[in-house]
Amino acid sequence: MLHFENVGLRYGMGEEVVSDLNFSIAPQTFQFLTGPSGAGKTTLLRLMLLSLRPTRGTIHIFGRDSATLTKDELTGLRRRIGVVFQDFRLLDHLTTYENVALPLRALGRAESSYRAEVMELLRWVGLGQRMNAIPPVLSGGEKQRAAIARALIVRPELLLADEPTGNVDPGLARRLLRLFVELHRLGTAVVIATHDLQLMDQLGFARRMVVGDGRVDIFEGNPE
Numbered sequence: 001m002l003h004f005e006n007v008g009l010r011y012g013m014g015e016e017v018v019s020d021l022n023f024s025i026a027p028q029t030f031q032f033l034t035g036p037s038g039a040g041k042t043t044l045l046r047l048m049l050l051s052l053r054p055t056r057g058t059i060h061i062f063g064r065d066s067a068t069l070t071k072d073e074l075t076g077l078r079r080r081i082g083v084v085f086q087d088f089r090l091l092d093h094l095t096t097y098e099n100v101a102l103p104l105r106a107l108g109r110a111e112s113s114y115r116a117e118v119m120e121l122l123r124w125v126g127l128g129q130r131m132n133a134i135p136p137v138l139s140g141g142e143k144q145r146a147a148i149a150r151a152l153i154v155r156p157e158l159l160l161a162d163e164p165t166g167n168v169d170p171g172l173a174r175r176l177l178r179l180f181v182e183l184h185r186l187g188t189a190v191v192i193a194t195h196d197l198q199l200m201d202q203l204g205f206a207r208r209m210v211v212g213d214g215r216v217d218i219f220e221g222n223p224e
């Protein structure tokens, strides 16, 4: 579903942050993206989302060469991707419930068809009591969980998450990881950027993509 061929990226006139990347993300797979701070994990996630264009090489997404996509086509493809970024990007004037329901509303679904589903997911991520709160009054960890719920609610084909358990305690991190695994089992390809070795060790089957020195080394997980 996602294929990088000789991809390189530099910001402005700087050195290449990543060079000659060649890898694929297959449907229904689970991978961690890891590596030292500043190695290029966020850059790689932004390339996968096509919010950054490679300075060289090609990226194929859902079978299409990203360089040939029109703006509308790009918007259509992005709807198939769930994203959790470090700055959450919640809408401050909407409640937590409304933020999470937004992608379903955008798909034209009637509220009666998704209300119970949204509430169940919010309870699962520990926001059952915060459904009517607006993001400015949520803690960092609560915002992060709202952003995760919003990314998961449409069961995207591809999920890209940047440090999704960075602001929560270990118990909740394990619970959120279970949610990502469940999504994967339902058919989503999951990419989680993390520094958390303990978290990665909990999923022996997950592939590890280690970013460093501009390259990505891939270590396959154990068979499930």
Ligand SMILES: Nc1ncnc2c1ncn2[C@@H]1O[C@H](COP(=O)(O)OP(=O)(O)OP(=O)(O)O)[C@@H](O)[C@H]1O
Residues within 6 Å of the ligand: 011, 017, 035, 036, 037, 038, 039, 040, 041, 042, 043, 044
């Ligand atoms: N918009 C930008 N303009 C210029 N340089 C950038 C930009 N964004 C990132 N960089 C540089 O690119 C490199 C990779 O950054 P990136 O944020 O992808 O790393 P990271 O592995 O996600 O780091 P962290 O783990 O600290 O979040 C760093 O040297 C960073 O300073």
